[in-house]
Amino acid sequence: MNFHNLRTSDLFDDAPYMREFSANVLAATETALALDRTCFYPQGGGQPGDTGQIVAADRVLKVTNTYRDRDNPALIWHDCEPGPDGLLRGESVQGVIDWERRYGHMRMHTCLHLLCSLIDAPVTGCSIAADKGRLDFDLPEMTLDKDEISRRLNELIEVDHPVRRVRATENLEQVMRLTRTKLVEAPVRDGKINLVQIADVDLQPCGGTHVASSREIGRVVCAKIEKKSRHNRRVSVRFT
Template identity: 55%
Template sequence: MSVHTMETLSLFNSEPYRRDFGARVIAVVDQAVVLEHTLFYPTGGGQPGDTGYFSLVDGTRIAVTGTVRDPLLPSIIWHQVQECPPQLCTGALLNASLDWQRRYQHMKMHTCLHLLGALIDAPVTGCSISVDKGRLDFHLPEMTLDKDSITRDLNTLIERACPINVMTMQASEYSDLPKKTARPPVFQDELRVVEISGVDIQPCGGTHVHNTREIGRVYCEKIEKKSRTNRRVILRFEQA
């Protein structure tokens, strides 16, 4: 199969809570594998690519160390593997499992950053998500932010147990949405939109929880001045 005709069916958007799946290998290049479909989220929008492992028919277990989109053909998702034994080849069938706790932390923080973006009336210029923290950068020339206020207001929104709805729209409708961030990837002329009921609606390609209460308590750890017009707000999960 030519790389130009390959495409990975994304399962992570429609089934973000699913942890395991079976799939067929459609390409192997060096230590990277393309599957016919995948639950592994590829790095993008500040959210890291998923990790986990593959289990082959003979019982061989192979660590997946990262997941990325092809830089030239974004419909192709590459799974970076720790090793590539001969039996991991085109046409092979395998079972795959996510590092679920890591993914779930990313989902919670990604949704939390959408809440943060709704609280601060300024364009977002950067984003980063990890297992225990996340941050947004804002174009905000005047320093008007306060850590204690952000912590209080975020936890109030989280406790409201707002449902999260995901929908798709035609890319041509994008201009009708509020613009807080750069335009996310468009696939087949469709745009994915994440709505936190009563709070926020933004184009986004990442994975999210179903309800804000799942996030748990967070706090604003730091507000940094990154440039004359850029402020960085860093959040962390409270330890249980």
């Protein structure tokens, strides 16, 4: 089947706190289901794809991963167990995300933006989990201190900075230069770039989901700083 003309509406962009939604089936394979809209976040930018359930009239499907179609990024797939074979296009379903896992991702993703604001170096890698995360920085010298990073991160969190999404529709090339991650391009969708702004602390192009206030992150600790290569320092943080 040709999936190039299909499109999933991204509910998580405007409603990251949405936990349940209704949708219609767009397409199904032996293992995955595409819907006309979803609040399941598709893996990308270091943030894992959401998990949860899709409830149809005659069955409940466990969603084990969510991702964008490789050839058509406008289409989002949900890996399902058991497979969605037999679900017809246009059939109504209900989606329920694993909220505790997603909320952990939102808190940690926002925390990593704050970490990025503290270290003046390009980011070469990122990984986010529900209880921890890490950023890799292009730093030739070991100039980082765990205790200092922990202290400064928690100070930023406690200030209760507002976090908001900004959509850039003009000067996109200039906006893309704000991207700190060297190997990842800014997320461009429908001629606009989504940015995440944390008060006057940080402004970054980002397509992930985030909390509305830095205080929602909770207390964190810089657990480890590693030298991964001559120009690579890995900074790992976790919730306390």
